[in-house]
Amino acid sequence: MRTRILTIAAGLFLLAAPLWAASDPANDDQKTLYALGLALSQSIGTFSLTEAELDMVKSGMTDGVLKRSPKVDLQTFGPKIQQLQQARLALVAEGEKKAGSAFAAKAATEKGAVKTESGIVITPIKPGTGATPKATDTVKVHYHGTLT
Template sequence: MRFGMLAAALLGLAGMQAQAQGAAAQGQAQLKTDDDKTIYALGLSIGRSVKVFDLSPAEIEILKKGLTDSLTNAKPAVELETYGPKFQALAKARGEKVGQKYLEEAAKEKGAVKLPSGMIYKELKAGTGASPKATDTVKVNYRGTLTSGVEFDSSYKRNEPAEFPLNGVIPCWTEGVQKMKVGGKAQLVCPAKLAYGEQGSPPTIPPNSTLVFEVELLGIGGQGADVPRAQPAQPKK
């Protein structure tokens, strides 16, 4: 969800005022009906969309106040027209901070190697075959998550390995997969600059996101030609 859309969603929730006030009176959410569960899922969606801000407990309370004031038509404490345009800058600053901390911790893990580009490579299972070149087509299974652990893509869930030119995907993959051997599995922790940068890949990948991939190299070139060709879900733009 883009930040302009997020603002619209928060303001547009005024129609749910009665439900929100009723839940507050009960002290906790009561998920009895399908509508209750859908509204709760809406809360989950909004929560995921603001994870990039890495809010502290005190800041979460401030966010709750803004949401409550919108739902109850209370007088806003600040003007949305003034502070709404600052969403992107705050998201960028917070995202960079969270990403850098995650990269530093990932680099400390046993077996992890920090490459000159800034990506963290960790072999999970040694392969025995050849290593691909950047110009090769590779066949892989993979799973991609945000640093929060939210999964945004998985060939395993589709039950269909992906096959694509290695120089046609994000730089982190181009570099990291070349270090693998067929039959091997590795974790690639990708700084935002080697993934989707300031643009992100809405709605699943926020701007300035550090990404974590588990990649299993199944084949190179003509190996595994029986597997349907498919572009990776997050190709380089």
């Protein structure tokens, strides 16, 4: 039901979009509809659509909202939506993995950096002094963590 409401709302937004495409939203109704478009974009953002692909999505939404005859059979192509999403997510994940590897490789070349067997790069901020605990030792840790 939620998907249907979002789809209908997105279609209404897309139908009205050409009226405001050249300017910023001027009144509360336009701003609300623009915000709806932003919210819907988060739902379909995982597809990493190109502008041409987004135009095709707009076309499908327009036909659906206006109850026009569909250009494809939803029973046939509906299941392919998840396959498309998974394929696009895999591409994004591969890109992120490469970027992460490049970042780790660069970090490993910094002064004082040590790369562990598991691939973690550790760069001490201030080297400790004194005895180093062994794996069998019991230690007391004074730790204060924050999320910034």
